[in-house]
Amino acid sequence: MSSTGSTYGGSSVGAGRTHQASVGDTDVLAVSPVEAEHLVTDTAEDLSVFDGLTVERAQAIIARYPQARSALLPMLHLVQSVEGRVSQAGIQFCALQLNLSAAEVSAVATFYTMYKRKTCGEHLVSVCTNTLCAVLGGDEIYKKLGEHLGAGGKRVGHNETAGEPGAPGSITLEHAECLAACDLGPVIQVNYEFYDNQTPEKAVELVDALRRGEKPAPTRGAPLRDFRTAELELAGFWPEDEPGYRATVDGPSAAVETLRGAKLAEDRGWTAPAMPNPPLPEVEKK
Template structure:
């Protein structure tokens, strides 16, 4: 026998207590893991976004003919502040873009790059898609789960070793194809690539991150931290020209990636030319 909660009223007041479907002795909000991690903490509705973030949000909205188009970068902006998309981050985006919180939530929960739990200083994404998995990606992920877990309990997907946001904290996730299959198995730290990994190399890498070191990625920008990268994904780059050039001028190509093009050039192979007069299909009238 269960006792239903009061009918909730509209608005952003979180439910204080509910017994529905859990039996009358259990407060499912109080035991919810999301409460422990801060999503429903008592200060959850305090505004963590100051005037600087508000100005950046307005700048983003003004970049598009329709302000709602700024939602994706704005979600990265709120992640750059809190390390995840919190309920107040959702309310902030909705307010800035004149959307409902339901519309913002629908987007934030669809894309895996928007995190619903606070991330560590570093986000380690291990590719476990088909090719990397066959080359050892599954073994790498399992080894990291065991290595970073505590008391014999492996770390789970999107769980963090250390306190989220604190120096040396590391969140792990398994990821779909990271678009570097020729260099598999690969992993990324804050979306920078570490190619041709093994379980041993991956353990060395996360140990270095836990110590506060930032080993150089195989290519791309130097390693920074999750929140700084989120600010760049929102569209805000270092104003200092030298820092900007270091971020965008890192090596971006790999020998393996260019091998096919080089072979074709050596052998004089070219793709057949496209004809200019290919008839376009008729568009069906509705």
């Protein structure tokens, strides 16, 4: 009888040959679904898509911040406004402009869901499927849109596109975590603009209008832009007619439902007690 040693505080339970001892080493690259060459990030990419204007805009973004690396988030939006996604070329462009490594840029670009690794359609349709919206019909809306936008019996899934990505009328569908509009659920965003109190039927009408080239007015907030224009604005660049643009953006954005509690308190004279203001402890000097 071979000795198995002891484990778990002297017990022989679980002792014996380990899994490592009983099987050979596994070649993780051989079984990886990602081809080995895709794991190499130091390949020089063609950055010609980022023309002189893009470089000028990148430098303008960097100039807003005391430290260049702080400009990374709007820089990634700038890249998406050019390509409709964050490609390896876009990652290298940001790295070169900000004097960062490609790994540092990739860590940020892959952390946030707003940065897309596949080219988006002309419009990004985000359906809130978090708890309250889901209960009110968000899951049904997402399923209905997937079926409606699909072809050949195949539904369009999360981050998949109906039509040629980037082409007029193309739509990328995603299910989104909370869109911060629970009082107006179920909600949809198109290129981050709100369409409140949706139903499956209204959602289908909305995407059909988008596919026809129309831009239905959002429930509140700014007029609808296409995805790449919205990304350019998120990077901090506005249309030439800035006064006219700001007049539309600065329009009412709060809904009646959102303000109902505040209005009720005002009508009934309700006030909240004053917040306590205890003295802060002294901080030890360094």
